[in-house]
Amino acid sequence: GIQVEQSPPDLILQEGANSTLRCNFSDSVNNLQWFHQNPWGQLINLFYIPSGTKQNGRLSATTVATERYSLLYISSSQTTDSGVYFCASGSRLTFGEGTQLTVNP
Amino acid sequence: DTEVTQTPKHLVMGMTNKKSLKCEQHMGHRAMYWYKQKAKKPPELMFVYSYEKLSINESVPSRFSPECPNSSLLNLHLHALQPEDSALYLCASSRATDTQYFGPGTRLTVL
Numbered sequence: 202g203i204q205v206e207q208s209p210p211d212l213i214l215q216e217g218a219n220s221t222l223r224c225n226f227s228d229s230v231n232n233l234q235w236f237h238q239n240p241w242g243q244l245i246n247l248f249y250i251p252s253g254t255k256q257n258g259r260l261s262a263t264t265v266a267t268e269r270y271s272l273l274y275i276s277s278s279q280t281t282d283s284g285v286y287f288c289a290s291g292s293r294l295t296f297g298e299g300t301q302l303t304v305n306p
Numbered sequence: 307d308t309e310v311t312q313t314p315k316h317l318v319m320g321m322t323n324k325k326s327l328k329c330e331q332h333m334g335h336r337a338m339y340w341y342k343q344k345a346k347k348p349p350e351l352m353f354v355y356s357y358e359k360l361s362i363n364e365s366v367p368s369r370f371s372p373e374c375p376n377s378s379l380l381n382l383h384l385h386a387l388q389p390e391d392s393a394l395y396l397c398a399s400s401r402a403t404d405t406q407y408f409g410p411g412t413r414l415t416v417l
Contacts, residue, residue, distance in 0.1 A: 232403055242394050244349070244408035287348055292403055293362065294339075296348035 203228045205290050207297035214278050214304050222273040222300045224288035232292065233264050235273050238285040238299070247273070247286075278304045309333075310409035312397050318415045321387060327412050329380040329397030338380040339406065340372060341396040349396055355380060387416045 204227035214220055226233070235247040248255050248262040250271065255262055259278075264271040271288055285299040310331045319325050329338065337356050341349040354362035355374040369391075371383040380397055392415045398406040 234405065236408075242343075242396075242411045242413070244396065244398075244411075246405055246407060249405040289348075293351050293354075293364075294406060296350075299348055 202293065203230065203291040203295050205288060205295050205297040207286075207288055207300050209300060210298065211301045212303070214302070216278060216280060216304055216306050218278050218304075219274070219276045220278060220302070222275070222286055222288075222302075224271040224273070224290075224297055226269050226271075226288075226290045228291075229266060229269070230290045232294070233266075233271050233288065233290045234294070235262055235271070236287045236289065237282075238287060240284060244287070275302075278302075280304045280306055310397055310399055310407050312395075312409035312412050314412060315410065316413045316415075318417065319384065319387065320417050321389075323387075324383070324385045326384065327382040327395055327397075327414075329382075329399075329409055330378055331399040331407070331409075332378055333399060333401075333407070334377075335399035335401050335407075336377060337400045337402060338374065339398040339400075340380070340382055341398065341408075343394040343396060343411075345393075353382075384414075387414075389416050392416045 206225045237245045250264045252266045259276045261274045287299045289296040340352040343349040353372045358374045373381040394411045396411045397409040400406045
């Protein structure tokens with residue numbers, strides 16, 4: 202099956218900083234999603250982005266399908282951005298191991 | 307409305323108990339999913355229902371029994387579970403193979 206790798210595994214930021222999270226996938230896909238899991242376990246869909254670029258407020262994402270990677274950008278981070286960020290891909294939605302983001306005040 | 311609801315939020319059960327998890331969506335989605343998530347790990351797919359028929363079973367032990375009574379409801383029946391089955395169980399739905407919307411999950415503890 203498809204392999205999904207995320208980096209970095211952990212990221213600690215000061216409030217207001219910007220960050221880039223990366224997701225590499227092993228095969229061409231027509232399904233790439235980014236999620237944020239809050240400390241209570243709720244998975245929130247951020248982007249469905251099999252290709253191209255999308256923006257939603259302080260978050261944006263870019264997927265380059267031909268090179269098999271996707272990037273999630275977080276600008277002006279806030280403490281409420283803390284949690285685990287997952288990318289997931291493939292028809293059976295294989296998740297990466299996630300990036301644990303901590304934003305300190 | 308992009309909400310998927312799950313009940314109960316928490317469940318504690320013994321190894322001889324029978325219990326059920328419930329998931330509901332009213333977005334008209336025709337695909338529904340069960341995932342299992344252990345602590346500090348990503349969600350893992352268990353079952354997929356498409357148009358109320360089981361389309362994917364990821365080699366899940368028979369002590370987990372899914373059921374899709376109608377297009378809005380998905381149940382997961384639990385029987386004779388083991389302590390290692392303790393996890394967060396997540397339900398999701400989607401129109402097709404696109405954006406999946408997740409419920410808040412049920413935290414299951416098996417004693």
